[in-house]
Amino acid sequence: MVITDLKTRCSACGGSGRQTAYHPLGLPQANPAVICGTCQGKGFALTELGQDVVNMLTPFIQEKSREMATQLIQEMAPHIAQKEVQKKLDELQNNLTPRTITRILD
Numbered sequence: 001m002v003i004t005d006l007k008t009r010c011s012a013c014g015g016s017g018r019q020t021a022y023h024p025l026g027l028p029q030a031n032p033a034v035i036c037g038t039c040q041g042k043g044f045a046l047t048e049l050g051q052d053v054v055n056m057l058t059p060f061i062q063e064k065s066r067e068m069a070t071q072l073i074q075e076m077a078p079h080i081a082q083k084e085v086q087k088k089l090d091e092l093q094n095n096l097t098p099r100t101i102t103r104i105l106d
Contacts (some may be wrong), residue, residue: 008048012038066093 035041
């Protein structure tokens with residue numbers, strides 16, 4: 001398996017991550033101020049296999065991040081009430097999605 005099996009160049013922006021604009025003479029050029037809406041500025045899109053890999057790894061990464069967060073909170077903030085600790089863990093768990101994992105892997 002090679003990286004091209006997992007991701008492909010974004011067809012909308014040609015891999016630049018920026019939305020294409022047109023020069024006054026009609027020539028296409030990258031618009032540095034506007035990110036591509038298709039790839040969210042990454043310049044690539046996951047293939048079906050790539051998305052399957054992300055979906056497969058997501059539960060393991062979520063569990064590991066929860067373990068690490070629990071350990072960190074226990075070591076660094078013993079004075080925080082248990083209810084606050086659980087609230088922070090729940091926030092972390094809810095914010096970790098396949099999309100954020102994809103960003104982490106970039």
